[in-house]
Amino acid sequence: MTVAATSTSPPTTTGGQSGVRLARSRRNAELSLLLLAMVLVAAYGAMVEASVLDTVTPSFWVPAAALSAVFLGLHVVIRFLAPFADPALLPSVALLNGLGVGFLHRLDLARATPAERAELATFAGTGGRQLAWTLISVALAAGLLAVVRDHRSISRYAYTLGLAGIVLVMIPAVLPRSISEINGAKLWIRVGGLSIQPGEFAKLALLAFFAYYLVRKREVLSLASRRFLGVDLPRGRDLGPVVVVWLISLLVLVFEKDLGTSLLYFGMFVATLYIATERVSWLLIGLVLFFGGAYLAYVLGDVVGGPFANFYLRANIWLDPFADPYNDGYQLVQGLLALGSGGMFGAGPGAGQPLKLPEVQNDFIFAGLGEEIGLFGLSALLVVYLLIVERGLRAALAVHDSFGKLLAGGLAFTLGLQVFVIVGGISGLIPLTGQTTPFLSAGGSSLMANWLLIAILLRVSDAARRPVTGGGAPSTRPTGGPPEQLHGAPTEVIRP
Amino acid sequence: MPELVVTVARFGFLILLWIFVFTVVGVIRRDLFAGARSGRLVAAPRGVGAVLGQGGKPARVKRGKAARQLVVTAGQLAGTRITLGEAQITIGRAEDSTLVITDDYASARHARLVPRDGQWFVEDLGSTNGTYLDRAKVTGPTPVPLGVPIRIGRTSLELRP
Numbered sequence: 001m002t003v004a005a006t007s008t009s010p011p012t013t014t015g016g017q018s019g020v021r022l023a024r025s026r027r028n029a030e031l032s033l034l035l036l037a038m039v040l041v042a043a044y045g046a047m048v049e050a051s052v053l054d055t056v057t058p059s060f061w062v063p064a065a066a067l068s069a070v071f072l073g074l075h076v077v078i079r080f081l082a083p084f085a086d087p088a089l090l091p092s093v094a095l096l097n098g099l100g101v102g103f104l105h106r107l108d109l110a111r112a113t114p115a116e117r118a119e120l121a122t123f124a125g126t127g128g129r130q131l132a133w134t135l136i137s138v139a140l141a142a143g144l145l146a147v148v149r150d151h152r153s154i155s156r157y158a159y160t161l162g163l164a165g166i167v168l169v170m171i172p173a174v175l176p177r178s179i180s181e182i183n184g185a186k187l188w189i190r191v192g193g194l195s196i197q198p199g200e201f202a203k204l205a206l207l208a209f210f211a212y213y214l215v216r217k218r219e220v221l222s223l224a225s226r227r228f229l230g231v232d233l234p235r236g237r238d239l240g241p242v243v244v245v246w247l248i249s250l251l252v253l254v255f256e257k258d259l260g261t262s263l264l265y266f267g268m269f270v271a272t273l274y275i276a277t278e279r280v281s282w283l284l285i286g287l288v289l290f291f292g293g294a295y296l297a298y299v300l301g302d303v304v305g306g307p308f309a310n311f312y313l314r315a316n317i318w319l320d321p322f323a324d325p326y327n328d329g330y331q332l333v334q335g336l337l338a339l340g341s342g343g344m345f346g347a348g349p350g351a352g353q354p355l356k357l358p359e360v361q362n363d364f365i366f367a368g369l370g371e372e373i374g375l376f377g378l379s380a381l382l383v384v385y386l387l388i389v390e391r392g393l394r395a396a397l398a399v400h401d402s403f404g405k406l407l408a409g410g411l412a413f414t415l416g417l418q419v420f421v422i423v424g425g426i427s428g429l430i431p432l433t434g435q436t437t438p439f440l441s442a443g444g445s446s447l448m449a450n451w452l453l454i455a456i457l458l459r460v461s462d463a464a465r466r467p468v469t470g471g472g473a474p475s476t477r478p479t480g481g482p483p484e485q486l487h488g489a490p491t492e493v494i495r496p
Numbered sequence: 497m498p499e500l501v502v503t504v505a506r507f508g509f510l511i512l513l514w515i516f517v518f519t520v521v522g523v524i525r526r527d528l529f530a531g532a533r534s535g536r537l538v539a540a541p542r543g544v545g546a547v548l549g550q551g552g553k554p555a556r557v558k559r560g561k562a563a564r565q566l567v568v569t570a571g572q573l574a575g576t577r578i579t580l581g582e583a584q585i586t587i588g589r590a591e592d593s594t595l596v597i598t599d600d601y602a603s604a605r606h607a608r609l610v611p612r613d614g615q616w617f618v619e620d621l622g623s624t625n626g627t628y629l630d631r632a633k634v635t636g637p638t639p640v641p642l643g644v645p646i647r648i649g650r651t652s653l654e655l656r657p
Contacts, residue, residue, distance in 0.1 A: 026523070032561055033516075037516060039512070040509070040513060040516060043505075043509055047502075047505050047506070047509060050501075050502060050505065051502070058538065086524075087524070088520045088524045090631050091516075091520065095516060239569055345507065346506075346508035349509065374508065374510070377510050377513055380513040380514050380516075380517050387517070387520055387521070387524070390524075393526065394524075400591065491628075
């Protein structure tokens with residue numbers, strides 16, 4: 001209960017000293033955690049070389065050192081630009097990113113012939129490219145922190161971002177198949193040798209729009225309701241926006257043939273709706289709509305085929321992966337076998353056979369890692385994801401403005417949902433879909449978008465944890481209007 | 497590489513991974529389970545539902561007698577109204593208060609109003625200059641009748657139906 005919770009914070013006296021007790025930025029804790037994470041990444045690199053090459057080369061530390069330099073750079077930027085940001089976010093993400101680069105480098109080593117191995121440069125191969133993408137992504141995240149000094153300023157561009165998000169989602173659907181389709185899912189824009197997944201960025205833009213829209217509409221959505229079977233149901237006309245988003249996500253499912261992205265957009269919207277209104281009915285409506293839609297797509301895929309055929313096939317593979325283990329079910333079966341042969345403690349970094357897994361650098365990186373670090377290691381990685389999501393939700397709880405709450409809560413939930421969708425997919429819990437594993441999978445778009453997401457979470461958590469500066473400067477507030485701080489509460493000012 | 501070294505390194509890596517996880521947990525332990533300072537999104541999302549006669553829990557509040565609004569009657573913010581719900585109202589100069597008052601005699605976290613079974617209680621949070629209910633100084637949680645002024649520095653607040 002909020003009453004009990006607030007009573008624990010001791011009252012402070014008048015004056016500007018009220019923030020002193022809270023004013024611990026914990027940047028040094030972040031630094032030591034970051035160094036520990038980098039030690040882990042370096043150790044992983046050394047062990048991979050020991051297994052694959054039978055010897056540890058003198059330059060095993062180079063990728064880890066490059067990563068450390070980049071992350072330390074971001075750490076310094078945070079020290080100056082967001083000094084009260086959450087100390088756990090950066091090291092956790094850095095660990096996942098570093099292990100991702102390490103694993104991709106390990107794939108390069110396994111693919112290369114012994115002669116090529118000696119000449120594998122730092123930025124060559126999938127691992128090297130991922131290292132370069134990490135550099136760019138972290139620079140982008142630092143740039144976002146520098147440009148957006150107050151997360152509330154994002155809400156000024158909410159409609160622009162919403163439009164941009166929808167356009168980004170729609171581009172691959174309308175582009176010809178030769179440009180946009182990879183492995184049956186139309187999610188890409190391929191220009192030259194570069195492939196961009198615009199949906200990854202659309203996620204962020206749409207979420208900023210959802211947060212802004214719901215801050216404005218939440219009272220209507222949460223108040224006007226009818227009670228039915230013990231659940232507060234919203235009025236029919238208030239269902240409009242959720243139905244529209246549901247339709248968009250179904251269109252994504254049909255035209256881009258990707259259940260994961262569709263589930264991600266819809267889940268994102270329903271979760272922000274729930275955070276905004278605190279109504280369980282929205283969750284129930286969302287779940288019913290989504291499962292109804294997915295089942296309908298399955299039935300249509302069986303009867304009509306066409307655009308639904310892909311989903312029907314994937315659902316059937318999920319229902320029985322071993323029905324056709326050498327063709328349709330090959331990828332999932334290989335993934336399950338990899339996880340199974342990894343067992344409890346895994347074969348050891350570098351000792352597995354990840355090249356037997358199709359798409360091991362993208363969708364199946366978690367299965368590939370699982371073979372080598374086992375359930376014990378995988379669950380540690382999952383806990384790291386859990387901690388990142390928890391820190392995001394914590395920032396959402398602690399920040400004072402509604403827009404920030406929705407933005408941080410929604411972003412943290414989206415990250416968690418994406419991990420659920422892909423890990424659920426490779427472990428056979430839900431139908432497999434082509435989602436990237438955040439921070440681990442090879443791919444620039446995904447890495448950049450997720451680092452931007454972390455930058456926003458850092459920005460919001462900085463605002464949430466920043467100590468209250470006592471008396472402030474009351475005179476700077478415009479008189480006549482309500483003070484800015486009141487805008488989270490439903491107040492009205494009587495004007496004579 | 498000797499087999500023993502590889503095995504030790506393998507398990508050492510996994511243990512180090514978990515040490516990292518627990519170190520992170522140690523760093524954030526303090527606020528991992530602590531309550532949020534302001535968990536609710538708005539002060540009273542459902543309370544207004546009682547006005548519409550459709551809300552859930554606030555329906556218990558007796559109509560006509562229950563306080564629905566907190567009105568600032570004197571001070572810089574005179575004229576401000578806050579619709580009351582189930583959530584407590586914190587008053588003070590701190591920016592995270594529900595009602596941020598810019599009164600020279602108010603403390604950062606001065607007082608709070610807490611609803612219990614339809615009755616609102618005022619509680620002083622250890623302010624320097626004290627909170628007064630009409631003329632009496634508030635020492636513990638005190639029930640606030642309708643229309644009786646709560647005085648904080650130069651600011652006066654009243655509950656209105």
